[in-house]
Structure formats: C-alpha cells, structure tokens
Amino acid sequence: MTTTTKMIGQAIKRREDPKLITGQGQFLDDVKLTGMLHAVVVRSPYAHATIKGIDASKALALPGVVAVFTGEDMSDINPLPCAWAAGKVDNNLNTPRALAVGKAMHVGDGVALVVAEDRYIARDAADLVEVDYEPLAVVVDAKKATEPGAPQLHENAPSNIVMDWECGDREKTDAAIAAAEVTVREQIVNQRLIPTPMETRGSVARYEPATGEFTVWMTSQAPHVMRLLLAAFVFGIPETSVRCISPNIGGGFGQKIFVYADMAFTMWAARKLGRPVKFVEDRAENYQSSTHGRDHITDVEIAGTRDGRITGLRIDTLANLGGYLSTIAPGIPTTLYGRITTGVYKIPAAHCRVRGVYTNTAMVDAYRGAGRPEASYLIERMVDRFAAEIGMDPAEVRRRNFIPPEDFPYSNGMGLLPYDSGNYGPALDRALQIVGYDALRAEQAEARKQGRYLGIGLSSYVEICGVAPSAWIGLPGEGWGAGLWESANVRVHLTGKVVVTTGSLPHGQGLETTFAQIVADELGVPYDDVVVEWGDTSGTPFGFGTYGSRSLAVGGTAIVKTVAKVREKAKLLAAHMLEARVEDIVWEDGKAFVKGSPDQVKTLGDIALQAAVAYSLPEGMEPSLDETTYYDPPNCTFPFGTHVAVVDIDADTGAVSLRRYVAVDDVGTVINPLIVDGQLHGGIAQGVAQALTEGAIYDDDGQLVTGSLLEYAVPKASLFPQFETDRTVTRSPVNPLGVKGAGEAGTIASAQAVMNAVIDALQPFGVKHLQMPATSERVWNAMHGGTRGARS
Amino acid sequence: MITTEFSYQKAGSVDEALRLLAAAPDSALLAGGHSLIPSMKLRVTAASALVDISGVAALKGVSRAGDTFRIGASTTHRDVAESADLRSGSPLLAEVAGVIGDPAVRNRGTIGGSLAHADPAADYPAAIIALGAQIEVAGTSGSRTIAADDFFTGTFETAVAAGEMITAVTVPAATGVAYEKFVHPASGYAVVGVAAVVTVAGGTISSLRVGVTGAGPQALRLTGLESALAGKTADDATLRSACSGLVAAGDLVGDHQASAAYRASLVDTLARRAIARAAARG
C-alpha cells in the first residue's frame, strides 16, 4: 500500500536551519509592534517581606513613563493556576499573582510594573519606585522549612508542606529491608538547577478594544495550554478572545512550559493602556523569578543479598517547590519521579514517599527530564553503593537485577503504567564493549599504584516518554488537570503540496524536519512538498505542546493517523476518478492507479484538485483533502540504555576531567539519526553539568548567590570530550512508528554516570558517596578528609 | 541591563584625556570597557561622564628597548597575547593575556583597564608582580612610575590617584616564566592564579619572583617562598617541600566556589607547578 521507506531513518540536515544560521529567526524580543510600550518589573530584594507601601510618584514624574502598576491594581484578575496537583492526596495550593499582593515570597518576586515608551526609560524609572518592605524570617532549605519554629510561608500549609504523597508498598518494603542480608542507607541530595535556556523568557501582548481580543506572543513550549489557562483561569474570558503565538523559541528545557506572571501583566497592561506592551527578562530576572529544577533531599535505603540481588528500596524525599507552586510543580516529584524510582531493576518491594515543601526561593518545576533524572540518579547511585558494599562489579549487579526481556510489558509496582518494551542487557554490553571496560579496570588498578585516580561510572536508565494517556494521568488518578493527547491536521493543497499543522511546539528538536520525513514516507510524496506549521493558536488545532519527550510518540503518531485518513480518502476519490473499485486501487509514490494498469494514474495533486473543485465526488464524500486527528496514546513509552563515563582526577586539586563519555541508547525507531544524536548530546551535557559544575545556591537570607552567569556555571565547550554514541533499537509497541522519544534521555542518564565515575575514582580514599556537583573543592576535601561527611 | 545616563567624549591625547577627566565629577576612563561597562550595566558603577581613550595612539602597542618591553595601556589582551616581541623576549604577559576571559573579551579588554580595575581575581596582577613590572602613570601635574609591588592596595584599589591614568606597563626580558591558572568554571576569572619568573644558573635558582591572584583580597607576592628557594634546585621534591602552607587560609577569601582553605591549597599546588615549568624554561 505505502511505498518503500525513503525518508525515515535518514540523517538529512534540518530544514529549520537556513533562517537560523543567517540571523533570520524570529524570536520573542524581535517582535516589534506599532505603539508598543516596554515594561520593567520592580522586584523584591527580600526573600520574605511584607509590602507596606509603594510610592511611584518619582517614577511617574520621569518623562516617557506611561504608568506604574501594583498587584492591587491587578486585583480584577485571578492568581495563576496550578494545573497539576499530586494525585489522590490533599494539596495545599498557593500560586503567584501577576504581581505580589501584600507579601513577597522570594528574592525577585514582582512587586510593581513600570511601563514606559522605551526600555531605557522603564529601567531608569524602576529605580525610582519606592517600596516600603518589612522583612520577615526566611527559610530556603526544604528540611529546615519542615522543622518546628520555621517561618510559615502560607496559612493553608502547616509546616510548609504542599502535599504528602506515596507510592509502592510500604509494609512489604519495610519487611524486605528488615529481613535483608545487606542494607545500605544514604542521604542523597539532587541539587537545585537553573534551566538557563539561552533565550530568556518574555511576552508581548496586544489588545484590540473593538473586538475585546488579545494577541500574546510568548516564549512558550505550549501556547494552546497558555491560552486556556490565561483566558479561562486568570482573566475569566472566553478562550476565543485570546490568541497565543510562540515564535522561534531559544531553548526551553521545561522552563518555558508554564504560565508566568508576565503573560498576565502584559495582557492586563495592554488592555488598560490600549497599547501593546512588551516584557523581556534579563538574565538576572530569569534566574531569580523563572522556574528552577530538581532540589530534592532524599533519605534512601536499598536492601539485597550478598550474591547481588536487590530485594527492597525505601525512599523518603523532600522536594523543595519554592515560594509558590508553578503550573505543574506537584506532579513532577510524584508521578514523574516516585513512580519510576525502581529504574531498570526488578525489585520485589519498593516504597517512595514524597513531601513537597514551600521555601523562600524561586518556584521549582519541570527541568529537562523532570523527576526522572532525580529518580535515575537515586537508584543508580544506590545500586553502585550496594555493589561496593557487597564487593561486586557494578556492571554485574546491574545485569543480575535487570528486568528480563520476557517480562515486558512490565509493571513495577509503583503505580506506573507498564513499561512498554525493553531489553536492557544488550545496551549495557555494547556500552562496556565500546568503552573497553576490562582494559579500563586494569588501567585503573595500575594507575592507583602510581597515585593517579581514574574512575569508571555506569548508568543504566529507563524513563517515561510520550506522556501520556489522558485516562491515566488525568485528575482522578495522577492529578493532571487536563488530557495529554495531541492533535494534527493534514491538508493537501490543489497543487499537491501537503500542509501539516501540529499542536506540538518545536523549539530546537527539529520537528519540522522529522515530521516532514514521516509524512513524505506515509503519503509517498516528495519531502520538499511537505510543509509543517505550528506555534499559533489561531492556525493550529489544540495541542498540549512539546515537553516530556512526547512530540514524536504522541504528536508524530497523530500525524501518522491523519495521513492515513488522507490517504484512504484519496484512494476512494481516485477509485471514483478512475472508475474502479477502491479495493483495486494501488497507492504508490503519492499516486493512485488501478492494479494491473499502472499507466492509469492519478497523482495526489490530481486528486486534491478534484476534491477541492468537488464537481464530481463519490456519493456522500465531503470536499477537500483535509483531515484532523486527536490522538490519545494507550501508554507512555520507556526509552532506556546504558551510559559510561570515564574521569580522571587531579590528585593535587581535586579537579575532575571527563576523559570519555559513551552512550548506548534505545529510543525505539529513529526517524532522523542526526537529530536524535543531537538531542542526546545536549541532554548528556546538561546531566554532566549537574554532576560537575551547576548548582543554584541561596544564602540563609534567601539571596540567590548564583544569580548570574558569572556564578552559575553553565558548562563551556572545554568541559566535554567528543561523545561516543551508539544505540540498540527496540520498537515501542505503543505507536505505529515504534518510537519512544529522545529529548530527555541524555539528561536522565548522565549525571549518575559521571558521579559514579568520580566516586569510583575516589574509592581508595574510602569515599562512598559525594553530593553533586563534584566541584574540585568537594573532591579535594573528600580526598583529604576535609569533610568527614563525605564518607560514611 | 542598561547603564545610567552619562556624557561621552573621545580624547585625542593623554593630555586631553586628563583634562576631560578633571572637568566632570564622577568621570571615568573608557578603554576597552570590559570591566567598566558590565559594572555600569549592573548599576554597581555609575559615571556621569566617560572619556574614551581608545583613540589615543600613544597608548597602544608593544615596543622593545633593549631588555625592556613597554606595553601601552590601551593595548588589548589579544594584541599582548600575539605580540611577537613579548613572545620571544618576555612571554609571560603574552601567555597570561591569552587565557583572560574569552576571544571577544581579549579583543576589547586592555591591560591598562584591567590593572586600573584591580579585580582581585584578574589574571594580569600575578604576572605584573612576578615580573616586577613598572606601571607608568600620568596626571595633570606630571608623570610617575609605580612599582608592581606597590601598585595593588586593596580589593579594586590601586595606587593610581584620582585624576591620574595609567599610560603604560614596562616589563623586563624574562624567559623562565609560567602562569598556572585554576579557572572559575562560570566567570572564567582565576579562582587562583600563580605566575613565576625564575632564573636558573648552574642548576640552582638564582632569582625567583612569584605573584598570586585570585586567592586573597588583592594580588600578593610570595616573598617567603622566593627566599626559601634561592640557591636551591627546582626538582620536584624540593618544590613540594617548599610549596606547602605558603599562605594562611585566614588571609584569603572564600566563596561558594572555593573556600579559603581550598584556595590556600591551590596556591601551594599552582606555585609548585608554575615554578617547575618556569625553571624548565629558564
């Protein structure tokens, strides 16, 4: 029926690139509207303070200043919604408003808005707004926030607890641990990270009084969802009055999924002032007031037998969620973390408790991997700890506990949908073979004799992609306040050109290219005849956007199913045109012909023309080749693999250098290897950075010490070697393409590969665990006994 | 990030620059601007008037007179790094310039601007001290020369008086040189940087100067180490024993990236490495 595969699997270069490499991309700050005003936010210098008064008179006196607004001015709109509360437990919800009212909850909390004719004037005026603060006691650490006597941030959240959630089997786990031959306990911190897309966030809002309609340009990974949340929840107006447009997005990594204050206050101010209003964060603002990621403190215990069988896993996590809840904050450390903490292992008894905690810090929400990096870091560190405890090679312990291939689909007992497919052994074997594991172990032994320290770290991971079946993740079960299906529309123009519109929102993933490859094959048309459109709520069907490595597995499948509808209709019409029975129509290379008469051909263009002019259609057929699908996946997908890091440690300084990095991933079917490898490279880099350089630090007063790129160490090119990538391919049975997803796998796999290598290198010093990031000083201390806490 | 308002004038000569500098209160010199502009954008610094000296030809370039090299104050880090004269006759400054910031920073930032800013984590100060450089300064009442040892007086403070400007740096020929830098992973500044200038005669160290940046509130010189190693061989055992506990952590700075105790250990390690490498060349 379809033609032989031509495009899927090919490493073709991206169609997105010509404009981006010539400076023709259109990013948010490039949006310029007639009469546009510029907004600058006055932000709290205190982490916790009562706002006693705001005097804007000096600012208003500056020529060019149009208005200064406070949170109270905007009391006619609602707080931003939290759309994902933790499932089946009470959630003490507190969300931010467009501007703070009464109290500031973290440094950088927006307190007033200055709107002026240009951004220089607005910036000058912001310094002239006088805010009278009364500082309050501050708490930034999740553990301290739950202790008696800690400052209470919100009236409805005693002990600053957002929610107390659990999964797995507590009794069985307690029993397994009590009965175990070997138990290992550790406190593992997954430090706070700042996502740092290279483009900061921002919004431009326009209001048309005549129609009451808003148009909002935004740096959003999910403009349809933003439209829904802003219209229905924040402004209480019909969705039809708001059009959201995401132009080119300069990286998201999760930070650009959420609804933010600036979307609301630019809309509000544009309506109030009758002129478009633009707001773009500077980097300091992005660091202080856009979302952060991770920030877990976990007490964990693993139990097993002397011959390397893991028998139990008990986890108790405090998840710092910041001063308010961001859009999907409680869902990340619960559904996307707790439920996959058993990783690639068949563990008979496991339990995970998670408490979300308010602190006087920026909101914490999804950051690349979102819950799954925290889970895989935890289990992979503990497997290494267990291996060291029983004196077994870490590769062997992994092999002994892998979920065997015959067990798929596999339920892990943590309330997750069954893992779709997997075969973990070959990826481990391949990674060890590429890195030359045995030779490295020999080199390591030799080096240690000479006082040189190299370490080899493994990470075997599984993650959750292609989120998610709405019936599972939705409110009654997992607490997600909507569905997670995805949409696609495919229409064939009269000339035979195919236009695909998707609710996915590419921002670096190369989806325009990937989707076009799929459509070219599925419809049998030339790749160049396929156009992919996205990003504008007025031109695309509703979709939930791009995150959670879902765009190919869910969005791509929606396209495949839509193309199938187009093809079937085209065949029906071709049969009519060729005066044949549809059963006799052969579809090949984008053309229809009657079986046995390949000279009697109708091209897709011929058929599209006939469908459009429509003067001779089969009985009951609607005009036009234009189909839409709303696809809800039956399951998530579960990519996996093994990564190996090799590090050298400078014994004098503690400096860690990453000598090699080998990644063997299984992301299911690969549509474009160039793009998949690129996704993995970037993902790996972010995980390596968590292991070695990055970490957001608040001091006890709640000041963000790592408040700029001078202090927060986003990695540079010199940190990395060339990555060595390979893959195994295990098709996902969940979708017709057999794809799993690749956007987050690298990040989910890499931090623990590097940390396991660092700790492996430090084994002669008796080091059993080290918290991230493994800065030179931290390693040096561990080698020289500077922090006894590093040893146990 | 936007600076406050200021007036801007270009000076054609050192004299004109000094006159413009004196004419306005809160005035500042602008050369490459790579210390000044970031701090003005953060509104940590506000100047009412900027005097741009980048067009003053007399302040640019490297020249050699016998065994002395003169580097004009507004010579960029890149031009210092690429100076053939320096590379052959006194390579330390060139090598240090090559690891400052990044290529774009090196293309604009100047040696005079960096020294005047006196960031305690900047790279040049270690080399200036190790080389025993002389800093030439001009003022409305004439010119003077400040020795490197006397130049840095505190964090972001120098011996340059109000109304004066740096015009040049002179350094002697020296080939037994090395700079060891432990780079801050975010800022690119030195967590600790140690520069050594060594002369080896008859197998032993006949002269040694060691400058340290990044570790303390200002750049410092390790005179105790210098005298301890005088007349010694620069072998690993000697250096290891000499480069131990060089500075007391109590005299150093500590931050989230590196505690004072860790910085003290880096001074030991980097001093040993710098001296070993310098001795091998000297």
Added chain:
Amino acid sequence: MTTTMAIKVTVNGETRVADVEPRTLLVHWLREDLALTGTHIGCDTSQCGACVVHVDGRAVKSCTMFAAQADGCAVTTIEGLGAADALHAVQDGFWEEHGLQCGFCTPGMIMTAAELLARNPDPSEAEIRHALEGNLCRCTGYHNIVRAIQHAAKGATA
C-alpha cells in the same frame, strides 16, 4: 533632556548615520534601530556570546560596547556574513553538521567561529573548544558545533 551624539558606522558594508544616546549599547542599536535582529542578547554579564559581531574584523560582544564606541568602525553582523543562497563556510558547516538546535546562540557562535578560522584556518579540537569559551550553547553539548567548525575549516583549507 537626553543628549544624543552623531555616529557613523559601516554596518554590513553600508554606511549608517545615527544620533544615539551615549549609553546605547551596540547590540540595542543594531537590533532596535537597524532591525538587525540576528544578533541576540542572552545574558547581562558578557558571558554568553549570543551578541557577538565583528568590529573591524574582530569578534566583539556587542552587549559590552556602546554604539558610540563603534563610531568610525566597520561592523559585520550575522546578516552580513552570508546569505541563505551564499552561505559563509561556517554557516554551511553548522547546517551540514547539525551544529544548532534552537538557534539562539547560533549567530554569536558562528561569528566567533568565523573569526577563529580567519586567525587560525586549521585549529585543533582543543583550540576550537578554547576559542568557544565565551559562547554558551545549552542545546548541543558543543559536540556538533565543534564538528561544524572542523567542517568549515576542512572546506576552507581544501
């Protein structure tokens, strides 16, 4: 109240005359007044390199330079380096080797790489990574950026 000053700058080969506030950053002048929005702003502290342009042939962070300082200079931005139908070797390298994902850091990255290759037509991998110290990319892990520059170098020296 605000005083302005006249500047004359050759931008991408064209003479541009303007009155600017002295505090106008070069990047703002290029983006806002000349609509050359290919040059981006990614940080406040001269770290990220998204704003790199060439001034008199040298790579410069245009967020750390006033437009006034460019008076009398020749500025080249990403728009002037090459066009879609006549790509510069570095632009072509980035396309061929998938050296970009979101594309935000890309113009600055390309301008830095173009200067590197002008100085050093055949850099080693270590030299390339060292030259990229002032340009941050969050998408690629730099892997394919290094390959892109190697690709461009190979093309230029072939």
